[in-house]
Amino acid sequence: MDLSNSVDLSSFAAEVGADDPVTCVGARCLWHVGGDVHPGAREVSAPAGIDWIAPEEMTVSCGAGTTVAELDAALAEEGQQVALPAWGTVGGVLAVGRSDHRRLGYGPVRDTLLQAGVVTAGGEVAKVGGPTVKNVSGFDLARLLVGSVGTLAFLGDVILRTRPRPQAAAWFRAAEGTDPFALFRALYRPTSLLWDGTTTWARLEGHPIDLDGAVALHGLEAVEDPPPLPPYRLSMPPAALRGLDGRFVAEIGVGLVHLDEPAEAAPQSEEVLALHRRIKEAFDPAGRLNPGRDPLSR
Amino acid sequence: MTTEVAPAALVDELRTALGRAHVRTGATELNLYRRDGSNIEGRSSVVAFPTTTEEVQACVLAARRHGVPFVARGSGTGLAGGAVPLDGALVIVTTKMNRVLSIDLDARQAWVEPGVLNADLSRFLASDGVHYAPDPSSQQSCSVGGNVATNAGGPHCLSEGVTAMHVLAAEVVLPDGSIAVLGGEDPEPAGLDLRGVFVGGEGMLGIATRICVRLTQNPPVVRTLLLDFERVEDGAATVSAIIASGLVPAALEMMDAPVTRAVEAYVHAGFPTDAAAILIVELDGLPAAVEAGVERVGEIGRAHGARQVRLAADEAERALIWKGRKTAFGAIARIKPNYYLHDTVVPRARLVEVLSRVYEIAARHELIVMNVFHAGDGNLHPLLVFDKREPGVMERVHAAGDEIVRVSVAAGGVLSGEHGIGLEKRDLMPLLFSPVDLDLQARLRDAFDPDGLANPDKVLPAGSRCGDLQQVPAGAWI
Numbered sequence: 001m002d003l004s005n006s007v008d009l010s011s012f013a014a015e016v017g018a019d020d021p022v023t024c025v026g027a028r029c030l031w032h033v034g035g036d037v038h039p040g041a042r043e044v045s046a047p048a049g050i051d052w053i054a055p056e057e058m059t060v061s062c063g064a065g066t067t068v069a070e071l072d073a074a075l076a077e078e079g080q081q082v083a084l085p086a087w088g089t090v091g092g093v094l095a096v097g098r099s100d101h102r103r104l105g106y107g108p109v110r111d112t113l114l115q116a117g118v119v120t121a122g123g124e125v126a127k128v129g130g131p132t133v134k135n136v137s138g139f140d141l142a143r144l145l146v147g148s149v150g151t152l153a154f155l156g157d158v159i160l161r162t163r164p165r166p167q168a169a170a171w172f173r174a175a176e177g178t179d180p181f182a183l184f185r186a187l188y189r190p191t192s193l194l195w196d197g198t199t200t201w202a203r204l205e206g207h208p209i210d211l212d213g214a215v216a217l218h219g220l221e222a223v224e225d226p227p228p229l230p231p232y233r234l235s236m237p238p239a240a241l242r243g244l245d246g247r248f249v250a251e252i253g254v255g256l257v258h259l260d261e262p263a264e265a266a267p268q269s270e271e272v273l274a275l276h277r278r279i280k281e282a283f284d285p286a287g288r289l290n291p292g293r294d295p296l297s298r
Numbered sequence: 299m300t301t302e303v304a305p306a307a308l309v310d311e312l313r314t315a316l317g318r319a320h321v322r323t324g325a326t327e328l329n330l331y332r333r334d335g336s337n338i339e340g341r342s343s344v345v346a347f348p349t350t351t352e353e354v355q356a357c358v359l360a361a362r363r364h365g366v367p368f369v370a371r372g373s374g375t376g377l378a379g380g381a382v383p384l385d386g387a388l389v390i391v392t393t394k395m396n397r398v399l400s401i402d403l404d405a406r407q408a409w410v411e412p413g414v415l416n417a418d419l420s421r422f423l424a425s426d427g428v429h430y431a432p433d434p435s436s437q438q439s440c441s442v443g444g445n446v447a448t449n450a451g452g453p454h455c456l457s458e459g460v461t462a463m464h465v466l467a468a469e470v471v472l473p474d475g476s477i478a479v480l481g482g483e484d485p486e487p488a489g490l491d492l493r494g495v496f497v498g499g500e501g502m503l504g505i506a507t508r509i510c511v512r513l514t515q516n517p518p519v520v521r522t523l524l525l526d527f528e529r530v531e532d533g534a535a536t537v538s539a540i541i542a543s544g545l546v547p548a549a550l551e552m553m554d555a556p557v558t559r560a561v562e563a564y565v566h567a568g569f570p571t572d573a574a575a576i577l578i579v580e581l582d583g584l585p586a587a588v589e590a591g592v593e594r595v596g597e598i599g600r601a602h603g604a605r606q607v608r609l610a611a612d613e614a615e616r617a618l619i620w621k622g623r624k625t626a627f628g629a630i631a632r633i634k635p636n637y638y639l640h641d642t643v644v645p646r647a648r649l650v651e652v653l654s655r656v657y658e659i660a661a662r663h664e665l666i667v668m669n670v671f672h673a674g675d676g677n678l679h680p681l682l683v684f685d686k687r688e689p690g691v692m693e694r695v696h697a698a699g700d701e702i703v704r705v706s707v708a709a710g711g712v713l714s715g716e717h718g719i720g721l722e723k724r725d726l727m728p729l730l731f732s733p734v735d736l737d738l739q740a741r742l743r744d745a746f747d748p749d750g751l752a753n754p755d756k757v758l759p760a761g762s763r764c765g766d767l768q769q770v771p772a773g774a775w776i
Contacts, residue, residue: 003645003710056542057645057676079544103485110491111463126734130712132643134460134675136449136498137713137723137730138757139739143462143494152490153738164544181404185427188518188584209586237483238405253406255485265488271478275745276489282741296489 003054007047007063007157009117009125015044016154018123021291024154026092027067033096034149034293041291046091046156055080058133058162059114064091064155080162083112091155096298097147098233101226104253105191105205110146112160118145118153121284131159144279149298150290152283166205172220174200180252181242186218193252194226197244200252201226234263268296302386304343308364312346312388315356320347320394331371331389335436337638337692338379338721342369343386349394351469351477351507358505358752359475361388367751370505372412372441376448377639378720380500384755390505392443398422399508406513407466407483412443412506416450419511428513431458434716435624443506449498451716453549453623456674457582458514460716462497467510470496473503473747483510495742500718501753503746517582520548521592522610522619525599526573530554532603533575534649537673539598540579541646545591549580550674554653557626557668557681564629567622568615570606577604577673578623626670630683634666638682638695642706643715646676655705656680663698665691677715678706704729719757727759736762 016022021041048065055078062071068086075081084093085100094116099109115129129135129142145152169191174183180195183202187193192203202220204211214220229249238255249258257263268276276296280287304323312321322328322345333339343366348354361368368388371381383389396413403426410419416437420429433452434440440450446468451460458464467481481493496503527533533552540547553561553569553576562569569576577599581591596607610616630637644652653669660667660682671679680702684691703713707729714723727736740762746752 054645054647055544056538056647058541058546097491098486107459107463108485110494111459120734120738124734126738127731128735128738130643130730131710132645132676132712132715134451134455134643134672134677134715135712136451136460136716136718138719138727138736139503139742140449140462140495140498141738141742143491144742146494147486147489147491164546185403189515206584207587207590210584213584213586233486235482235484235486238407238485239402239483242404251485255405255483266482266484268487268489269478271472271476272480272489272492274476275472275478275492278745278748279490279742282745283738298486298488 003052003057003059003131007051007117009047009119009156012044012047012156013119013123013125016119016123021288023290024091024150026065027088029088029092030096030098034295034298036292037290038292044154046154050074051157053078053080055162059131059159060162061157061159062090063157064089064094066090068093075162076165079165081165082160082162083107084109090158094146094155094158095148095150101192101194101229101251102203103256104193104251105189106163110143113142113146113158114161115159116142116145117156119156120153121286121289125156126153133161147295147298149293149295151280151293151295152289154289168208168211169203169205170211171223171226172202172204172215173223174202175219183218184253187214192226194249195252196227196249229258230260232259232262233257234259235265302341302343304366304386304388305364308360308366308388309344311360312344312357315360316346316348316353320349331391332383334371334374334376334379334381336377336379336382336720336722338382340382340384341386342383342389345389345391347391347394351471354390354471354505354507355475355477357388357390358471358473362475362749362751367754369753370443370447370501372444373415373439375436375440376444376718376720377641378714378718378722380448380718380720380753380756382721392441395507401426403428405483406515407510408513409508409510410442412441412446412509414442416440416442416445423513427516429516430511431464431514432461435627442509442511446497446506446509447499447501448716448718451672451677453551453672456550456672457546457548462494464512465493465497465509466512467493468496468506469508470504470506473749473752481510498718500720500757502743502756504752517548519585519588520580520582520616521588522616523579523592523595524608524610524619525577525579525604526570526606527575527604528573529603530575530653531650533577534653534673536577536599536602536604537649538646539602540595541674543594543598545594547579547591547595547674548582549578551578551623552576552669552671552673553623553626554669556666557670560629560633560668561622561626564632565622565625567618569622573605578619623670630668630681634683634685636684636686638699640678640680640682640699640702641714641717642703642711643675643677644706644709644711648709649673649676652678652706652709656702659698659701659705663694665694665698672715675715676711721756724757725759733764737764
């Protein structure tokens, strides 16, 4: 098997062109993240379809327009999965860069992208990153594109890191009065640890005997589902979660807080803002890619 | 060899900011800091040893005022020439910034200064049940700041990931002398992942002065197996089969016969000296998963012709196996005085084919080659062993190395898995990247450092910018 990206991006590049304002559309699941695109921007879409799956390399290649659900179903047949939220297309969730409730165990979305074929603001096809799980060949532009809400280049096809599916997985509720931070220290690498100020829920994955052991040791009770996550999110240092009050669901050990009302993100420094301006200027001097979107208001 | 002289005014400014003792221009220091762990030598004109962020900033601002390039350097163990100063650069050594600033176990985060040694950090954390996961073989002497610059790896990066996955934020003196925190303690800081591109930036995007690292929970159970094979192919097939079976070992290392024999004579780790290849497989986690994994690795190994599957009986035996793996480079010094360590990655499924090419290339250049590497990641480390006093040998070493990199890339691999590009592989970047790809990387560099004074002429070959026709005199310093 040839483990390079082999999706032909030339027609996508031609579609993107080099002149007028364009916006790249996935499944519109998180369409408003980063702000609304100026009306009049021409819509384009990345190619879809799975190119290859290599379980012995723990990698998969697909078009950025492939839905995460389709990818996950195909990977399941190989006993693999990908640590992307099932919210729309692969390109969409990478461009937005938000993780789902499994971040504690699976890490951030940015660690999933190994290589991407992209179309630049100049309408040219370029490659960022590399096809292998380990790679330090040049600057890591793949990470820069994750969470850039399509303002630096459009993802065309990607090589992603996969991971084996767990043998067993379940949600549990901790006994009333459990300190979520104490549980965080006691459990061995839970996939998720949610806390609403009163109750703590844990998602555990692994060998069934180990799950039984954790249940017995920590007094956990199996539950069908985790609590529903309120719609808005706030990113905090995980140590600051102790001070939360009101209605919330917090991801212990991560620092994401899910809220009913939108919350103001911490502002970035003038130095960081200046870097953002210079990077945008360097990658898209005419400001034609997703005009109106801004990763700083992501 | 020419000697660059630093502008007297620059030296004066640095001495005013850092104190006399922390700014050196003597021949001893200039010679010491003209090279790193690679075989490449450069030229420095002044060496500074700042102790605070503000002093690093003062160094950068002074260098800018005088138009002198500057190079950040940690312990200098890098193998790709990334910390080699060119053209009389100011070397900014971070080894005196070596404090662990804070540890937060609720968040599993720690802030450290860049000069903290990798292994010291994990030793410091030992009683807290956590460790710092990246573990390059140089971990006893390499610094966390250097690990960030090179996006360092190590055997345990198979399951835990490389440095980029363990660095949450960095306070950085940017090339224009301003100070910024890239990334954050929180999981989704607003804006671009500037932290992500800074890691692995090889000192060309700024100098880290404080680093927030992620701490990794120690596994409750660790088991280490040693498998040996009569054929290298069988060992490599075992590697692929283990990964394809859905196991992700904590580490999966291979040593070929020449290395195994050298190590065994040196540390007496009990390695079978008649094997063509040995595999070290480490599994960690909760007990049932680990025991099932041990069972499975044994089955897979035996199905692929393993002669022996040995499970380390206790911590002492486990430590001895790892001592054998990590002292391989010392053992090799008994065979020939010099070695050149390469670093490429290939798809696991191509390991056998690429290894056989590596042996063939070395034989053709009349060099001894030994292989000890991170097989689980497909991360090859061919060691060319030689005596540099032998006339003409360096030409053969470089020619063989070049061929090894080309063969790896042609097999669908990459230029470097964990050492970086630096000077060593700069001019090989076009093997992997098109002019458009390189132009994008050059744009990033320019956005961080429009004046090009931070560690110039590394990573990106001359002509990377579209329309950039200036030529750097290739090989002038090598």
